[in-house]
Structures are given as C-alpha cells and as structure tokens.
Amino acid sequence: MSLTFDSPAKRFAFLVHPRADVATDMARVWRPLGRIPASAWDWGLRRLPVPPQLLATARRRDAAAEAGPDGWVLVVPVGARQLLTEDRRWVIDRIERGIDRAQQLGAEIVGLGALTAPVTGAGRLLRPRPGVTMTTGNAFTAHLTVEALRRLLPAAPGGHVAIVGATGSVGSCVVRLLADEPLGETLTLVARGERRLQTLAMDFADRHTGVAVRISTSLDAVKDADLVLLLTSAADAVIGPQHLKHGAVVLDDTQPRNTDPRLLVERPDVLVIDGGVAAIPGVDLRGDIGLPRGLAYACLCETMLMAFDGQTEGALGEASVDHAVRMRDAARRFAHLGFTLADPLSFGRRVDWPEPAMIGA
Incomplete structure (x- = not known):
C-alpha cells in the first residue's frame, strides 16, 4: 500500500x-x-x-x-x-x-x-x-541517541551521565534535547574547547536546574560516570579500558567507532552499545x-x-x-x-538490552 x-x-x-x-x-x-x-x-x-x-x-x-x-x-x-x-x-x-x-x-x-x-x-x-x-x-541521530540513553539509564543506577564530544553538532543537540527532558542526576560535558563547553553548560542550566552539570576538557572526567555517550570524530579509539569505572555502560555513537575493542577482553564488566542505529x-x-x-x-x-x-x-x-x-x-x-x-548491537553483534541486576555481575 x-x-x-x-x-x-x-x-x-x-x-x-x-x-x-x-x-x-x-x-x-x-x-x-x-x-x-x-x-x-x-x-x-x-x-x-x-x-x-x-x-x-x-x-x-x-x-x-x-x-x-x-x-x-x-x-x-x-x-x-x-x-x-x-x-x-x-x-x-x-x-x-x-x-x-x-x-x-x-x-x-x-x-x-x-x-x-x-x-x-x-x-x-x-x-x-x-x-x-x-x-x-x-538531528535524527541526536533524537535516536536520546531515546537510547533513556533505555540504558536503568542499567546505570548511579545516574551520572557523561557526554564526550558534547559541543559537536550531535552532542550539542543531544544536550539541548536533554535540557527539555533531563535524565540522571549529574551530567558531565567533555570536549576540547572550554569556552564552548561553558556556554553549553550555562544554556542547559538556564533551562533545567534539577541536574548538576560539570564540564571538562579531559577524558579523565568520565572515570566516575555510570553512562558514557561517545560523540567524537576520530579515526581511532578514544575510550579504552583505563577510562571507565566498574560496571559502566557506553553508548558509542561514532563512525568509525571510537571505543577500543580491547574492552571486550579486558573489561567484561563494561557494556558497549553501538549507537545511532x-x-x-x-x-x-x-x-x-x-x-x-x-x-x-x-x-x-x-x-x-x-x-x-x-x-x-x-x-x-x-x-x-x-x-x-x-x-x-x-x-x-x-x-x-x-x-x-533498533535492538542493541555491541561491536556489531546483537545483544539484549541490559537489566540493572546484570551490570557488574
């Protein structure tokens, strides 16, 4: 029809x-x-x-x-x-x-x-x-990313969300969408330019005051995040085993992917979901x-x-x-x-949406 x-x-x-x-x-x-x-x-x-x-x-x-x-x-x-x-x-x-x-x-x-x-x-x-x-x-990538974040948040019970590449085209749109319907208790914005980060954080805080907002130009800032969104533009891995806390969930929204495949072997406690699908x-x-x-x-x-x-x-x-x-x-x-x-993939392989009790088991 x-x-x-x-x-x-x-x-x-x-x-x-x-x-x-x-x-x-x-x-x-x-x-x-x-x-x-x-x-x-x-x-x-x-x-x-x-x-x-x-x-x-x-x-x-x-x-x-x-x-x-x-x-x-x-x-x-x-x-x-x-x-x-x-x-x-x-x-x-x-x-x-x-x-x-x-x-x-x-x-x-x-x-x-x-x-x-x-x-x-x-x-x-x-x-x-x-x-x-x-x-x-x-724009549709940002919309679908927010949907995926909401689906994954119950698997990250600490409520700390970090967005790496926050000031990019997709990242800034995601942040502004989250300002209208926020999730989590803490939001960490990571990017290279501090001035743009400050502007984005102030814009978010002006529209919503119920979430604590942090900014950083260092990847070290994601080490205590429960849910990490990756929106970088690089040819190689940006996030590796050393960057993540125990039981973290990562939504990798990059092409080519910017998560290190070593995570599969060295960090079985971490779940990486391929985003934007x-x-x-x-x-x-x-x-x-x-x-x-x-x-x-x-x-x-x-x-x-x-x-x-x-x-x-x-x-x-x-x-x-x-x-x-x-x-x-x-x-x-x-x-x-x-x-x-879409139903989730992890490094190209189909997986189930995570249940809170499964994370870190």
Whole structure:
C-alpha cells in the first residue's frame, strides 16, 4: 500500500567512506578489493583518480516495484585517516565528486555520512547546488541517541551521565534535547574547547536546574560516570579500558567507532552499545553497509526521511532541536517503514538490552 503526503517524495543519495580498515570496507563494494594491502590503499586513494563507488540501493517496500531505487549509498574513496589529515581542499574535492555522482543518479536529497560531515564544517564548506537539499543527518541521530540513553539509564543506577564530544553538532543537540527532558542526576560535558563547553553548560542550566552539570576538557572526567555517550570524530579509539569505572555502560555513537575493542577482553564488566542505529524493515536496502539486514545508521535514516517527506529545507551546520523534532515527527509519519530505535548491537553483534541486576555481575 502506498501512502500520499502533501509534498512529493524525492530521491536521495548518502555518502560514506572507508573507515579504519579500508580494505574491509572496500570489499563491501567488490570482494576482491579486500585483498589489497593497506599500504597500497593509502597510496592508491591519494594518487589515483578513483571515482565514487556505488555501495547500495534503497527502495521503499510500499512503492511500486517498477519505480526503481528511491536512493543510493555512495562510497567517497578516501580513508578515515586521510579525511582527517590530508589537505582540506583535496578532501573537499573528493566529497564534491561524490555529490556530483549523486546528482547524476538523480538524487535531490544528499546526506553526509560519517566523517564527510565534520571535515566539511557540517557541510558549510561545500558549494551550494541548486535543486539539491543537503543534510548531515545529525538531528535524527541526536533524537535516536536520546531515546537510547533513556533505555540504558536503568542499567546505570548511579545516574551520572557523561557526554564526550558534547559541543559537536550531535552532542550539542543531544544536550539541548536533554535540557527539555533531563535524565540522571549529574551530567558531565567533555570536549576540547572550554569556552564552548561553558556556554553549553550555562544554556542547559538556564533551562533545567534539577541536574548538576560539570564540564571538562579531559577524558579523565568520565572515570566516575555510570553512562558514557561517545560523540567524537576520530579515526581511532578514544575510550579504552583505563577510562571507565566498574560496571559502566557506553553508548558509542561514532563512525568509525571510537571505543577500543580491547574492552571486550579486558573489561567484561563494561557494556558497549553501538549507537545511532535504527530499524527499517520497510526499506529494502540492497548492499552491505556493515550492519545486519533491516538496520541503518540514523544519519542515513534522516536522509531517507527528508526524501520520503519531500523536504526542501537543508540541515547543515549544527543540528537544531527544531529539526530533530521535525525528524521525530517524520519518523512517526513513516512508522510503517520503521525508523525506530533498533535492538542493541555491541561491536556489531546483537545483544539484549541490559537489566540493572546484570551490570557488574
């Protein structure tokens, strides 16, 4: 059954890139690419004119079969470390080529996935394109993150929540959403810039006085937190076994992930949940995006929702509470397709939502 809304639906494209292990991610495009050594990938992606690659197509299950794809997932052929360390003009040029490919396919909504958003100043450094609406996907990510925090809080009975990367686009939106409906007893905000932290903390305190707010520029501040939200933009692990208290719960909302896999072996008392993942059973996503079938990252889901809803107002720069609410409402309108918080994964493996009695057992 097809549903009709006031604005006509649009087609979308979503940009991703190889993460820490370039060969593994490029093998998702074509399996033999996984045999190429990392050193060859580093050289080749920098020096060869590798075009953007098609990773997946998406089609609504309530749409006519002959209508063709509703969207595409495209790989920008630049590794995570290259995105963060190479010349900014070269990086942006590669991302612009991805948008060129999206337009050629017929996309009218383009989403910036993973590090393509922060390295372009949340899209603000990209050239305007008439007829193309762009988003970072950060607003729906913030909305879904708050839902996950509320689901996990009972497993962190001390009530101390820490947000690492609090002043970023997603982080600041999460903090402002929590100011309207706070959780926990103590909120610690961690980021590099103290001035922005102070402003964010004051904004939260002005809107809600029932939660104690701390700020810090050091990761040491999370050592006594019961629930840690990770929203950093790095190519490697930021949180390791030494950073967390006994029985802590971590919601890792990063791509590439910024939690150290050693946590699985060295800290069995700690639970790490992969954040920013939604269930989309009503969307046929054909291709390997690194998640089990029927799941998608929240930033990709925002791109889909904007396209299905026919939205023409872009969402670049810092994610706003207003746009997060619009995305929440759009998800409700398209609930027949999914767009709900997915059952939890931990380092890519399915797990159960934790029960309070299980933590630290």
